[in-house]
Amino acid sequence: MxxxxxxxxxxxxxxxxxxxxxxxxxxxxxxxxxxxxxxxxxxxxxxxxxxxxxxxxxxxxxxxxxxxxxxxxxxxxGQATGLWPDDEQAEGLAWQWSFWIMTEVEHPLLSVLMHRRVLPAEKRDPQRAARNQGLLRQPLGVLDQALRGRDWLLHDRFTVADLNLASVLGWARPARLSLRDWPALDAWLKRCLERPARRRAQID
Ligand SMILES: N[C@@H](CCC(=O)N[C@@H](CS)C(=O)NCC(=O)O)C(=O)O
Structure with missing residues (x-):
């Protein structure tokens, strides 16, 4: 079990x-x-x-x-559902993107979310949110570039790499972080977040 x-x-x-x-x-x-x-x-x-x-x-x-x-x-x-990549090089990319999202994106994005939305109003620090939003520009540009001309990060299908990244970047909307400047990333994130399994996971 x-x-x-x-x-x-x-x-x-x-x-x-x-x-x-x-x-x-x-x-x-x-x-x-x-x-x-x-x-x-x-x-x-x-x-x-x-x-x-x-x-x-x-x-x-x-x-x-x-x-x-x-x-x-x-x-x-996840082999049968295609969530796991097909070969070792694609696996390496799944690890690469999963480490990358945790080291380059998660902390600043969570800070924007906390200081714009989650913390009680008196504890929010707008300057901290703005500073962290600035730190995100570079990594978001990197991901946007990687997604240009493709629907998914690896192969031609949704894999663990997409899920791991989208589950962090899904904070952008509640953090009121516009993704307008990164259209490939924006379109890919919408594709990921529309998946029925994501909706089912939103239990509480
Ligand atoms: N790097 C860990 C972070 C886990 C984490 O910080 N979880 C938070 C909830 S999102 C928590 O349990 N916080 C309780 C605490 O710090 O006391 C992971 O990705 O699993």
Whole structure:
């Protein structure tokens, strides 16, 4: 049995989206990142010593870090659905883009989201949001360039690489970050976000 710990209004959403794309049976433990008691429960800490979500349990195998969970799930269960790339070089690109989104994009984009939308009004810092929006210009240009003339990042189909990137870039809209300057990226993101599995993963 596969169990995924986390609510969809968190980074666990990426893994729920992957599980829905795969169409495999899984159970969800709706652990909330604000519930410090539950995160610090020794039984949960034994699974994830970071005390964070998401955590995946597949039989007696335990994995944390959202991107690692998705790469594992796609490799183990996603060959038939085409979510896993066809060859080692395409696999390398899936890892490349997954590390890239976490190191170049996730932090500044989350900061824009927090300071424009999520934090209570008195805690928002518009200058911080603007600064981080500025930091995103370069990496968003890189992705836009890579997507010009193509529908998907790898091969001719939606793969784990698209899912991992789109699950982070999906914050752009709630963060009120216009993607007008990057039309290939904008069109690709819409294609990804329209997928029925993404809608199904939006549970809470
Ligand atoms: N790099 C980790 C980050 C996990 C993470 O920070 N999760 C947040 C929720 S989105 C959390 O559990 N926060 C609880 C806390 O920090 O106490 C991943 O991608 O899985």
């Amino acid at each position: 596969i169990t995924l710990y986390g609510i969809s209004a968190s980074r666990a959403f990426r893994c729920l989206w992957m599980l829905e794309e795969l169409g495999i049976d899984y159970r969800r433990e709706p652990l909330d990142y604000r519930d410090q008691d539950a995160l610090n429960d020794p039984a949960y800490r034994a699974l994830n010593p970071n005390g964070r979500i998401p955590t995946l349990v597949d039989g007696d195998y335990v994995l944390w870090e959202s991107m690692a969970i998705n790469l594992y799930l796609a490799r183990r269960y």
